[in-house]
Amino acid sequence: MAEAxxxxxxxxxxGAGKVGAVLGAALRAAGHAVVGVSAVSAASRERAENLLPGVPVLAIPEVIERAELVLLAVPDDALPELVAGLAGTGAWQPGQLVVHTSGRHGTGVLAPARAMGAIPLAIHPAMTFTGLSLDLTRLTDCAFGVTADRPVLPIAQALVVEMGAEPVVIQERDRPLYHAALAHASNHLVTIAAQSAQLLAAAGAEQPDRLLGPLMRASLENALASGEAALTGPVARGDTGTVRVHREALMHYEVETGATDIRQAYEELARATAKRALARGLLKDGQATDILDILSPRTTPLNDQEDPQ
Structure with missing residues (x-):
């Protein structure tokens, strides 16, 4: 442990969840003293013990009473009630730094603490966490969305830099859009991978991850390096016959399994891809029209027809 x-x-x-325990450990490694941690569940207590050994597990009011900087690492929806409830008990202290890790919220959610003289900061790591020590090394390749009043913005930025990460300033009004972008990229990628693995298993592949892994990693790297210039596949090529066959196969799978989400996701994303490819000149008007017509929701899926055969 680094000396204070x-x-x-x-x-x-x-909150000794996956995020709170890791960020607490990162700040401790930077030389700060972690004076207390709240941990309710057995999993969070174990996490605190592993990542913050020797730090006392305390009730939330005790943690706040001891701290010069309070790190609030709780779910987005729980944050407003927690901050307001603690203000109601007079827990916040003048000059105390109050930092939350929510992506959705800026500093406005900390208004009850601000009213008592606390200094609000918002720092959100744009990374998924396992709650294990390996997350500490991943922080060095991570960016944080940082929001704070201009006079104290350098404090929020310095905290992020001390953890080895990069601060990116996000305006208060833009926090919901910022968070939606990250959720769209991260969460929906997981959904797409799961749906694709399900289809591959149905097609007889015993290890879908062996097929998906190299493809998805290369696609992500290419997209990040080259943007939409990296787009390939039947939609970008205007290959209407292939898109039609894909949709028919997904309709049959839907009839056989009752799983409607995969076809719907494929259609929605293919429509979005076609529109973006058209706007960037990758598709001609006629090609885009043909593909969008094939994918039109007006086309009745097989399971809504009287005779799917």
Missing amino acids: KPGRLGIGVV
């Missing part, structure tokens, strides 16, 4: 240095902060961690 002069000028360093006493940090209290509220």
